[in-house]
Amino acid sequence: VKEARFHLAALMAVLGMATTVLPLGQAEQTVFSPEGIQFFESKIRPLLVNNCHKCHGNEKQKGNLQLISRETILRGGDSGAAIMLGDPAKSLLIEAVKYTNADLQMPPKKKLGKKAVADLEKWIRLGAPWPIETAQVAARQEHGFVITDEDRDYWAFQP
Numbered sequence: 001v002k003e004a005r006f007h008l009a010a011l012m013a014v015l016g017m018a019t020t021v022l023p024l025g026q027a028e029q030t031v032f033s034p035e036g037i038q039f040f041e042s043k044i045r046p047l048l049v050n051n052c053h054k055c056h057g058n059e060k061q062k063g064n065l066q067l068i069s070r071e072t073i074l075r076g077g078d079s080g081a082a083i084m085l086g087d088p089a090k091s092l093l094i095e096a097v098k099y100t101n102a103d104l105q106m107p108p109k110k111k112l113g114k115k116a117v118a119d120l121e122k123w124i125r126l127g128a129p130w131p132i133e134t135a136q137v138a139a140r141q142e143h144g145f146v147i148t149d150e151d152r153d154y155w156a157f158q159p
Contacts, residue, residue: 030127031132032126032127032129032130032131033129036126036127036129037129037130037131039119039122039123039126039129040123040129040130040131041131043119043123044119044120044123047112047116047119047120048067051107051112051116052067052106052107053067053068055107056068056077061077063077063078063079064077064078065077065078065079065082067082069130070128070130073093073128074128076092079092079104080092083124083128084124085124085127085128086124086125086127087124087125088120088121088124088125091124092104093106093120093124094117094120094121094124097111097112097116097117097120098117099111
């Protein structure tokens with residue numbers, strides 16, 4: 001009887017810890033419409049890759065701003081969140097690409113066309129749809145988690 005109580009108490013303790021720890025590791029996952037994802041893939045992803053990732057990608061993050069995932073865009077950089085969901089007028093990203101602030105003009109060498117800016121505004125109004133699987137891959141890339149041969153040789157992983 002004592003042993004059964006012990007096992008029950010141990011199980012409850014493990015389950016209690018799991019319910020408090022697991023949600024901390026999970027990012028909020030929003031599911032977007034196929035049309036929203038299609039718009040992102042056809043208009044926004046190419047725009048970000050071709051105009052932003054050189055300075056705000058995996059390799060370099062000027063102003064501590066990384067534009068590789070929805071999460072990093074919402075988190076923003078030194079100046080704050082890059083976008084305000086649903087409100088392009090209050091989004092720093094739109095302010096930067098419209099060149100309305102002399103101190104914040106992106107991309108710095110060549111202003112985006114009106115169609116590209118309008119696409120960014122529409123994307124923000126739609127809630128910044130982003131495919132879940134690419135967000136997860138980008139998050140892994142952001143943290144740079146790679147298991148090397150040296151890691152595999154660690155004594156605890158040896159038979």
